[in-house]
Amino acid sequence: MEHAFEPTLLWAVALLPLLGFVINGVIAFAAPDRKILPTLVGPGVVGIAFIIAVINFLGLRSAGIHEPFIESYWSWMPAGNLQVAAAFQLDQLSMLMTLIVTGVGFLIHVFSVGSMKSDPGYARYFAYLNLFVFFMLVLVLGANYPVMFVGWEGVGLCSYLLIGFWFTDPEKADAGKKAFIVNRIGDFGFLVAMFLIFTNLGTLDFVEVFAAAPGAFAYGGVVVTAITLFLFLGATGKSAQIPLYVWLPDAMAGPTPVSALIHAATMVTAGVYMVARSSVLFALAPVSMIVVAGIGALTALFAATIGLAQYDIKKVLAYSTVSQLGYMFIGVGVGAYTAGVFHLMTHAFFKALLFLGSGAVIHAMHEAYHHTHRHEDAQDMRNMGGLKKYLPLTWGTMWVGTLAIAGVWPFAGFFSKDEIIWRTAARAVGPFEGWFTLFWVMSLVAAILTAFYMTRMMVMTFHGENRTGEKERKYLHEVPKVMTLPLVVLALLSVVGGWINVPHALAELPVIGWIPHSEWLHDWLHPITERADAIIAQNVGGPAETSPVGGGEAVWALISLAIAVTVIFAASRIIGARRYVPAAEAPPPTGFFRVLYNKWYIDEIYDRIIVRPVVTLSRICWRFIDQGIIDGLVNLAGYFSRGVGWVGSRFQTGQVNTYAFAVVIGVLFVLGFVVLR
Amino acid sequence: MVELSLVLSAILFSIGIAGVVVRRNAIILFMCIELMLNAANLAFVAFSRMVGIEGQVFVFFVMTVAAAEAAVGLAIVISIFRHTETVDMKNFNLLRW
Numbered sequence: 001m002e003h004a005f006e007p008t009l010l011w012a013v014a015l016l017p018l019l020g021f022v023i024n025g026v027i028a029f030a031a032p033d034r035k036i037l038p039t040l041v042g043p044g045v046v047g048i049a050f051i052i053a054v055i056n057f058l059g060l061r062s063a064g065i066h067e068p069f070i071e072s073y074w075s076w077m078p079a080g081n082l083q084v085a086a087a088f089q090l091d092q093l094s095m096l097m098t099l100i101v102t103g104v105g106f107l108i109h110v111f112s113v114g115s116m117k118s119d120p121g122y123a124r125y126f127a128y129l130n131l132f133v134f135f136m137l138v139l140v141l142g143a144n145y146p147v148m149f150v151g152w153e154g155v156g157l158c159s160y161l162l163i164g165f166w167f168t169d170p171e172k173a174d175a176g177k178k179a180f181i182v183n184r185i186g187d188f189g190f191l192v193a194m195f196l197i198f199t200n201l202g203t204l205d206f207v208e209v210f211a212a213a214p215g216a217f218a219y220g221g222v223v224v225t226a227i228t229l230f231l232f233l234g235a236t237g238k239s240a241q242i243p244l245y246v247w248l249p250d251a252m253a254g255p256t257p258v259s260a261l262i263h264a265a266t267m268v269t270a271g272v273y274m275v276a277r278s279s280v281l282f283a284l285a286p287v288s289m290i291v292v293a294g295i296g297a298l299t300a301l302f303a304a305t306i307g308l309a310q311y312d313i314k315k316v317l318a319y320s321t322v323s324q325l326g327y328m329f330i331g332v333g334v335g336a337y338t339a340g341v342f343h344l345m346t347h348a349f350f351k352a353l354l355f356l357g358s359g360a361v362i363h364a365m366h367e368a369y370h371h372t373h374r375h376e377d378a379q380d381m382r383n384m385g386g387l388k389k390y391l392p393l394t395w396g397t398m399w400v401g402t403l404a405i406a407g408v409w410p411f412a413g414f415f416s417k418d419e420i421i422w423r424t425a426a427r428a429v430g431p432f433e434g435w436f437t438l439f440w441v442m443s444l445v446a447a448i449l450t451a452f453y454m455t456r457m458m459v460m461t462f463h464g465e466n467r468t469g470e471k472e473r474k475y476l477h478e479v480p481k482v483m484t485l486p487l488v489v490l491a492l493l494s495v496v497g498g499w500i501n502v503p504h505a506l507a508e509l510p511v512i513g514w515i516p517h518s519e520w521l522h523d524w525l526h527p528i529t530e531r532a533d534a535i536i537a538q539n540v541g542g543p544a545e546t547s548p549v550g551g552g553e554a555v556w557a558l559i560s561l562a563i564a565v566t567v568i569f570a571a572s573r574i575i576g577a578r579r580y581v582p583a584a585e586a587p588p589p590t591g592f593f594r595v596l597y598n599k600w601y602i603d604e605i606y607d608r609i610i611v612r613p614v615v616t617l618s619r620i621c622w623r624f625i626d627q628g629i630i631d632g633l634v635n636l637a638g639y640f641s642r643g644v645g646w647v648g649s650r651f652q653t654g655q656v657n658t659y660a661f662a663v664v665i666g667v668l669f670v671l672g673f674v675v676l677r
Numbered sequence: 678m679v680e681l682s683l684v685l686s687a688i689l690f691s692i693g694i695a696g697v698v699v700r701r702n703a704i705i706l707f708m709c710i711e712l713m714l715n716a717a718n719l720a721f722v723a724f725s726r727m728v729g730i731e732g733q734v735f736v737f738f739v740m741t742v743a744a745a746e747a748a749v750g751l752a753i754v755i756s757i758f759r760h761t762e763t764v765d766m767k768n769f770n771l772l773r774w
Contacts, residue, residue: 654770656706660697 005063007056007090010071013049013098014088014137020045020130028124035122042126043109046133050102053095060095066527068094068207070143077146084204089143093528096341096521097140097273100348101266105133107486108261111356114483115257115363125165125255132158136266140273144205145194148274152190152238155267156183162262163254175253182247186237193230196223210280210531217284219539228281228288232295235271241329242299245322246603252314256359259314264321264355265348272328272344276337279532283335286540290435293333293424297439297446300326302600304449308456309596311583312379313358316457320405321351323446327420330443334436335536336423337529338522342501343420345521346412349497350404353490357398360479360487361461364391368468368475376469380583381457386466390476393484395462397491402458404494406451407564410515412498417447418560419503422553426543437548444560451564455571460580463572467582505553682723689716703754703764707747714743 023041027034060069068091077084109129116125132155139151156179164176198204200223201212217224235241240248251263262268275282275292282289303322310316324347331340364387365378376383388395404411407418421443428436466473478484501521546552551559580586589597598604689712696709718736725732758764 652773654773656766657698664694
């Protein structure tokens with residue numbers, strides 16, 4: 001069923017948040033104390049954009065088109081044979097991303113109304129948040145790499161502005177700068193990849209690049225491998241993968257809804273989106289795919305170990321995000337683009353939920369400490385405990401999120417994470433069998449750790465004795481409705497979100513099989529991934545039926561479900577039995593736990609081997625090369641001229657006779673020359 | 678006859694130069710400059726014997742210019758004298774560094 005499809009007001013989807021930015025920005029400058037207009041405009045524009053996106057989605061679904069719809073607005077960079085148009089591309093992938101960005105974005109905007117209401121920078125906050133949504137939509141809707149790059153840089157800017165939102169605190173301002181600078185390294189990779197694509201294919205439009213690439217590049221060729229590795233370098237920066245993940249945990253200095261929207265649900269998934277978008281290029285470069293999957297697996301495992309030992313509730317979620325992003329990269333790295341995007345979507349639901357839940361907890365803790373004027377850490381889980389009694393709704397919704405991320409049936413994470421793990425096992429065929437088997441094992445271990453640290457977080461926060469303090473306890477209460485409502489909606493999505501892509505393999509199972517097993521998302525994204533799938537199938541072969549150690553998809557789904565449930569029970573027992581003391585009285589961590597608590601000392605190592613040498617080199621360049629050699633040469637020229645001038649000035653006596661004498665001598669010389677020649 | 682005139686012209690010119698170089702009095706300097714101009718005039722006249730009337734025409738031009746120059750120059754000397762009450766060139770070294 002294919003008929004003409006015209007998107008409805010596609011430009012308005014992106015421009016509405018920009019309008020919101022302008023209005024809120026004007027308010028932030030003109031009348032920063034006004035709260036009513038930002039409250040209406042901030043979430044409003046994103047809500048309307050979401051409605052338009054839904055209308056477009058329904059249209060696109062009924063049209064069932066195969067080719068992307070491209071809406072070109074103006075010629076942006078006409079330079080010789082480089083023709084870049086400011087164009088949006090609407091297809092199944094960008095549609096899905098638009099729905100996630102505007103939908104989850106709207107809920108987080110609504111939550112912000114509650115959590116930021118007493119902040120003096122209320123209008124400025126919504127201005128930045130609207131601007132972020134605009135750039136994120138430009139990123140996902142762009143029809144070519146440069147437009148995507150504009151969005152890519154724009155969300156980075158908004159991320160910087162929002163991390164350093166409370167810029168009077170130098171630590172927070174520094175966190176913003178760290179995020180910005182680390183991302184520059186990735187952006188360098190993105191740019192080089194764009195240059196390489198243009199020199200080799202002569203175009204930067206997605207449609208043309210992906211149509212030309214299979215003919216222009218040999219399978220596994222050097223050029224396409226270089227392009228994809230540079231693209232992936234960009235992705236590691238934006239999506240916080242090893243080695244550039246260090247900015248994301250620090251980014252938690254921003255307001256919690258920002259962490260939910262930018263540093264969990266949307267912006268950090270841009271790298272995954274970019275790899276999925278460039279699936280044709282990655283499919284042509286098997287080495288790059290190994291790298292993508294390998295970095296993903298390493299990050300998933302590594303960040304999960306750090307998550308085990310954090311006390312700051314937002315730091316746990318930050319490392320959890322890094323770890324889950326690793327899963328997404330495993331997915332797109334093993335060629336399971338649908339699985340990667342699927343996990344991107346479900347993760348947007350449950351991680352936004354968890355972050356907003358933690359925001360609610362911090363909000364309640366902060367207000368309690370505010371009442372008694374105590375300056376304790378409102379984010380430290382050692383100061384929490386037993387909050388279930390005071391924040392029942394937050395407790396319930398956060399458990400939904402925890403079960404979802406741990407991969408418990410029938411929550412969303414079960415389907416998406418399991419599909420990634422399974423597809424990694426299924427890819428353990430052909431020349432890289434050993435690597436993929438290793439990644440598969442790593443992803444399984446990371447899944448165990450995920451279930452453990454999430455349960456630890458929940459138990460420490462909500463269960464056991466309350467450690468907030470005697471006087472503070474009576475001020476702890478549930479957050480307002482405007483904050484709990486988004487939690488409930490996201491909790492619902494975290495439950496049902498996974499049902500849109502239930503694998504056929506699970507249909508044969510009892511109980512589990514009752515959910516409609518349609519693989520709907522797989523079919524929906526088929527027009528995007530079919531080219532890449534064909535390349536992989538042709539060169540590597542189809543996925544294996546059984547894992548490297550036997551057992552099919554359904555068997556391993558059951559095994560990982562059993563593991564998740566066991567770990568959650570075990571963790572709640574182990575952590576429940578521990579006696580925690582408030583952070584102020586707690587002894588410093590010891591042993592291996594200290595290594596994890598200090599994040600494997602990665603920040604210190606980076607400081608030692610990268611930051612300090614760079615600073616030293618800069619100091620040498622400044623003191624020795626610039627001030628010494630460059631300035632020295634300039635000054636030397638000055639001193640020389642002055643010296644010559646001083647010598648010459650000695651001849652100027654001011655006496656007419658002297659000058660006349662010089663003239664006579666000169667004339668005699670000339671005459672002598674003329675006569676005696 | 679021409680040779681003698683040229684020799685006289687050269688002697689006059691040299692006296693003029695020597696005066697300009699060694700004397701300090703502004704008035705004497707002026708006289709020396711006039712001496713050099715007239716030495717040149719003498720040379721013009723002497724050569725006009727051999728070449729033609731143009732040399733003698735030139736002399737008139739030179740005399741006109743010399744008269745104008747003397748007028749301007751003496752005016753300067755007078756105004757300097759009013760200022761410093763001396764015409765000794767030693768004191769006029771404003772062109773120095």
